[in-house]
Amino acid sequence: MINLKHFLRWRFGLADAETQTTADERDAIARHAAGKRCLVEIGVWHGVTTCRIRAAMASDGVVYAVDPYPIGRLRFSFQLRIAHAEVARIPNGRVEWIRKTGEFAARDLSPKLDGEVDFVFIDGDHSWEGLKGDWEGWSPLVKPGGIISLHDSISTRLRPIHEAGSVRYTQDMIRRDPRFQVIEEVDSLTILHRLPV
Numbered sequence: 001m002i003n004l005k006h007f008l009r010w011r012f013g014l015a016d017a018e019t020q021t022t023a024d025e026r027d028a029i030a031r032h033a034a035g036k037r038c039l040v041e042i043g044v045w046h047g048v049t050t051c052r053i054r055a056a057m058a059s060d061g062v063v064y065a066v067d068p069y070p071i072g073r074l075r076f077s078f079q080l081r082i083a084h085a086e087v088a089r090i091p092n093g094r095v096e097w098i099r100k101t102g103e104f105a106a107r108d109l110s111p112k113l114d115g116e117v118d119f120v121f122i123d124g125d126h127s128w129e130g131l132k133g134d135w136e137g138w139s140p141l142v143k144p145g146g147i148i149s150l151h152d153s154i155s156t157r158l159r160p161i162h163e164a165g166s167v168r169y170t171q172d173m174i175r176r177d178p179r180f181q182v183i184e185e186v187d188s189l190t191i192l193h194r195l196p197v
């Protein structure tokens with residue numbers, strides 16, 4: 001019911017698309033997506049960060065927008081409808097919508113994208129197992145010098161999430177991955193780049 005109310009308010013211009021990212025996080029995402037040609041976002045929701053990525057990427061780039069968008073009791077995803085409309089307003093590059101979990105999307109797209117990916121923003125399933133599936137699926141596909149940014153990977157005073165699986169998996173596993181190096185932290189966002197082989 002909350003989703004339906006927000007959808008109607010959004011439809012009549014009374015509410016914006018929602019995001020849990022901060023303005024500084026969105027600016028950092030856009031900065032690292034700038035000029036890239038093969039980009040992936042895992043966890044799209046209303047498409048707020050997808051819009052920033054699409055606006056910043058190269059004009060001949062493609063962003064894969066990955067989200068399973070489960071259908072609710074009304075057999076309709078309000079989130080998907082909002083995301084399609086919001087992202088369609090950005091006249092740059094191309095978007096491919098992948099209605100799957102990050103883990104399944106990586107499995108399906110790996111023959112095509114292996115070593116091709118310039119930028120990944122992971123903001124889907126924030127459990128330990130969820131981020132593990134996304135990391136193990138997507139990190140091998142990123143080219144040397146490519147970027148992976150992780151939302152909800154740092155607990156902050158404004159966003160105290162130290163118990164979240166995504167924070168623990170980032171600290172215990174991802175930050176120790178010798179293939180990657182942390183290059184920036186912004187609020188709850190960790191940004192890493194892949195080291196040359």
Ligand SMILES: C[S@@+](CC[C@H](N)C(=O)[O-])C[C@H]1O[C@@H](n2cnc3c(N)ncnc32)[C@H](O)[C@@H]1O
Pocket residue numbers: 018019020021042043044045046047048049050066067068069070079100101102103123124125130
């Ligand atoms: C926090 S929202 C993403 C918000 C968006 N990145 C933004 O800031 O504008 C999380 C989204 O992840 C999706 N999601 C949940 N589990 C997922 C998974 N395993 N793979 C991909 N997306 C998932 C949910 O359907 C939801 O739309």
